[in-house]
Amino acid sequence: xxxxxxxxxxxxxxxxxxxxxxxxxxxxxxxxxxxxxxxxxxxxxxxxxxxxxxxxxxxxxxxxxxxxxxxxxxxxxxxxxxxxxxxxxxxxxxxxxxxxxxxxxxxxxxxxxxxxxxxxxxxxxxxxxxxxxxxxxxxxxxxxxxxxxxxxxxxxxxxxxxxxxxxxxxxxxxxxxxxxxxxxxxxxxxxxxxxxxxxxxxxxxxxxxxxxxxxxxxxxxxxxxxxxxxxxxxxxxxxxxxxxxxxxxxxxxxxxxxxxxxxxxxxxxxxxxxxxxxxxxxxxxxxxxxxxxxxxxxxxxxxxxxxxxxxxxxxxxxxxxxxxxxxxxxxxxxxxxxxxxxxxxxxxxxxxxxxxxxxxxxxxxxxxxxxxxxxxxxxxxxxxxxxxxxxxxxxxxxxxxxxxxxxxxxxxxxxxxxxxxxxxxxxxxxxxxxxxxxxxxxxxxxxxxxxxxxxxxxxxxxxxxxxxxxxxxxxxxxxxxxxxxxxxxxxxxxxxxxxxxxxxxxxxxxxxxxxxxxxxxxxxxxxxxxxxxxxxxxxxxxxxxxxxxxxxxxxxxxxxxxxxxxxxxxxxxxxxxxxxxxxxxxxxxxxxxxxxxxxxxxxxxxxxxxxxxxxxxxxxxxxxxxxxxxxxxxxxxxxxxxxxxxxxxxxxxxxxxxxxxxxxxxxxxxxx
Numbered sequence: 121x122x123x124x125x126x127x128x129x130x131x132x133x134x135x136x137x138x139x140x141x142x143x144x145x146x147x148x149x150x151x152x153x154x155x156x157x158x159x160x161x162x163x164x165x166x167x168x169x170x171x172x173x174x175x176x177x178x179x180x181x182x183x184x185x186x187x188x189x190x191x192x193x194x195x196x197x198x199x200x201x202x203x204x205x206x207x208x209x210x211x212x213x214x215x216x217x218x219x220x221x222x223x224x225x226x227x228x229x230x231x232x233x234x235x236x237x238x239x240x241x242x243x244x245x246x247x248x249x250x251x252x253x254x255x256x257x258x259x260x261x262x263x264x265x266x267x268x269x270x271x272x273x274x275x276x277x278x279x280x281x282x283x284x285x286x287x288x289x290x291x292x293x294x295x296x297x298x299x300x301x302x303x304x305x306x307x308x309x310x311x312x313x314x315x316x317x318x319x320x321x322x323x324x325x326x327x328x329x330x331x332x333x334x335x336x337x338x339x340x341x342x343x344x345x346x347x348x349x350x351x352x353x354x355x356x357x358x359x360x361x362x363x364x365x366x367x368x369x370x371x372x373x374x375x376x377x378x379x380x381x382x383x384x385x386x387x388x389x390x391x392x393x394x395x396x397x398x399x400x401x402x403x404x405x406x407x408x409x410x411x412x413x414x415x416x417x418x419x420x421x422x423x424x425x426x427x428x429x430x431x432x433x434x435x436x437x438x439x440x441x442x443x444x445x446x447x448x449x450x451x452x453x454x455x456x457x458x459x460x461x462x463x464x465x466x467x468x469x470x471x472x473x474x475x476x477x478x479x480x481x482x483x484x485x486x487x488x489x490x491x492x493x494x495x496x497x498x499x500x501x502x503x504x505x506x507x508x509x510x511x512x513x514x515x516x517x518x519x520x521x522x523x524x525x526x527x528x529x530x531x532x533x534x535x536x537x538x539x540x541x542x543x544x545x546x547x548x549x550x551x552x553x554x555x556x557x558x559x560x561x562x563x564x565x566x567x568x569x570x571x572x573x574x575x576x577x578x579x580x581x582x583x584x585x586x587x588x589x590x591x592x593x594x595x596x597x598x599x600x601x602x603x604x605x606x607x608x609x610x611x612x613x614x615x616x617x618x619x620x621x622x623x624x625x626x627x628x629x630x631x632x633x634x635x636x637x638x639x640x641x642x643x644x645x646x647x648x649x650x651x652x653x654x655x656x657x658x659x660x661x662x663x664x665x666x667x668x669x670x671x672x673x674x675x676x677x678x679x680x681x682x683x684x685x686x687x688x689x690x691x692x693x694x695x696x697x698x699x700x701x702x703x704x705x706x707x708x709x710x711x712x713x714x715x716x717x718x719x720x721x722x723x724x725x726x727x728x729x730x731x732x733x734x735x736x737x738x739x740x741x742x743x744x745x746x747x748x749x750x751x752x753x754x755x756x757x758x759x760x761x762x763x764x765x766x767x768x769x770x771x772x773x774x775x776x777x778x779x780x781x782x783x784x785x786x787x788x789x790x791x792x
Contacts, residue, residue, distance in 0.1 A: 126172035143230030174201035196236030276359025456508035633668030645681035653689035658770035670736040678704035706757035
């Protein structure tokens with residue numbers, strides 16, 4: 121046995137060696153006196169045990185013990201000292217010393233060494249067993265999604281939940297966002313934060329914790345008993361905590377029942393041992409079968425209930441008389457009744473009593489009634505059901521007969537509210553109709569112009585030919601604008617148009633838009649002015665400039681020659697308020713909202729003459745709302761219109777930010 125002695129007295133060192141040899145140890149000892157010698161020896165030689173004096177010249181033997189702990193070296197460490205107080209001895213044992221022996225009682229040294237060596241062997245064996253168990257559990261727990269235990273994954277440093285498997289979400293009847301970013305005490309696994317933190321610290325120290333009977337609170341307030349197992353491992357260089365949660369409520373209840381039965385059996389075991397053993401075996405078998413049957417029935421019930429309650433379509437079961445025996449939540453919600461109110465009521469009287477025009481619908485003519493009476497499948501589209509409040513809605517439905525032998529025992533009605541789908545189809549048809557009209561008008565004009573030119577009828581009339589050319593070019597430009605606007609709308613509403621947000625100065629964007637529209641303003645004889653505003657926007661510059669140019673273009677086109685169009689802005693809390701003002705004919709009050717719709721125009725003929733498509737304001741609204749703002753219009757007929765829209769500042773204003781008022785708009789000189 122290799123022994124390292126930390127001793128400055130050679131005689132004492134020899135006495136220790138002699139005592140161990142008398143006890144049968146084959147000792148090969150090295151003696152060091154200083155801490156540096158100790159570090160060199162311990163780093164180069166494998167020692168079975170370390171014997172250290174407590175008081176040494178310039179240092180203490182406990183410093184060597186601290187060094188072993190820091191280096192995670194598991195070598196039995198025994199203090200051999202002349203004198204040592206009881207408190208100091210206890211402190212050394214707490215810090216990892218295997219034992220201490222007084223030099224006046226060296227006869228106990230061999231016993232202390234043997235005990236320390238046995239304890240080390242036990243630690244190593246336990247470590248090997250724990251390592252094997254950890255490997256086995258790790259392989260098992262990686263079956264994360266398929267596991268029939270609840271599994272939580274936590275960050276090793278903060279205990280924050282980063283993942284949860286489907287089984288635990290189902291067990292607690294909670295969605296994923298209830299767990300992610302939370303801690304164990306947030307989801308009912310521990311009574312309070314202090315208990316959870318204590319368990320977390322224990323896990324960090326031991327790397328593995330297990331609780332057999334931990335109470336867990338479900339989302340509905342009920343408590344269940346669970347087995348909680350947690351361990352720490354490393355993934356990509358980071359520590360991760362895995363917690364397995366198993367519902368043992370039923371197992372505990374069954375174990376308690378078996379324990380009670382066993383206690384009763386044990387009271388009569390002497391006189392009826394053979395009989396009770398047979399009865400016990402039979403009883404345990406029945407319990408297992410009953411539990412299996414109950415579990416299977418409960419699982420089936422839960423699955424069926426979950427499917428029916430989660431279905432988006434209405435599901436209604438009626439008996440042979442047409443009375444409701446079951447209605448899922450979607451069915452009750454669509455007809456406006458509580459589920460309890462529907463039970464026992466006749467289906468026809470509740471939702472199929474009238475035709476779409478409100479006239480009575482005799483039950484004998486009802487296809488649902490005929491299908492149930494004849495036992496045939498009934499499929500209908502665009503029928504009408506009636507709600508509790510007297511309103512109706514359009515449905516598609518299927519009624520399937522239920523048979524018991526040769527008899528029809530009722531039917532299952534599955535229906536779907538198709539009102540919104542029909543509205544969407546109507547809007548689509550209207551949109552196609554408007555687009556077709558808007559395309560046909562300029563195409564007809566272009567076709568007519570080309571026909572005249574191709575026929576040579578204008579060869580001798582160059583001025584008239586040029587006029588026809590101008591009309592064709594104008595209509596071509598209108599077609600291009602219309603198609604570009606339609607493509608912009610399609611990209612926005614399909615989600616394929618993403619905003620390239622950057623920090624930008626609103627004043628710069630306003631100036632760029634004004635520069636782009638200056639030529640149009642000059643040709644129309646309209647004065648264009650722009651105001652400045654401090655601050656920054658987090659926005660897509662191209663889209664905001666597109667909004668400015670759409671609004672400015674409309675304002676210029678509808679302003680009289682010699683009129684003025686103003687583009688102004690002011691801070692309004694944590695937003696910037698923009699407005700475009702013109703001196704045009706104005707907008708009727710009843711159209712201030714509808715002008716932001718597709719192909720919406722105050723005067724369609726005037727808009728076509730001025731080159732409008734009716735889509736510009738619709739695009740503006742989409743752009744502004746995508747940026748988190750809103751847009752609206754105000755107008756006095758005959759005195760012009762003002763269009764407003766807001767955009768959030770990149771850095772939100774504090775509580776002391778001023779609220780913009782009309783006088784906050786300060787104009788720069790005309791012609792900017």
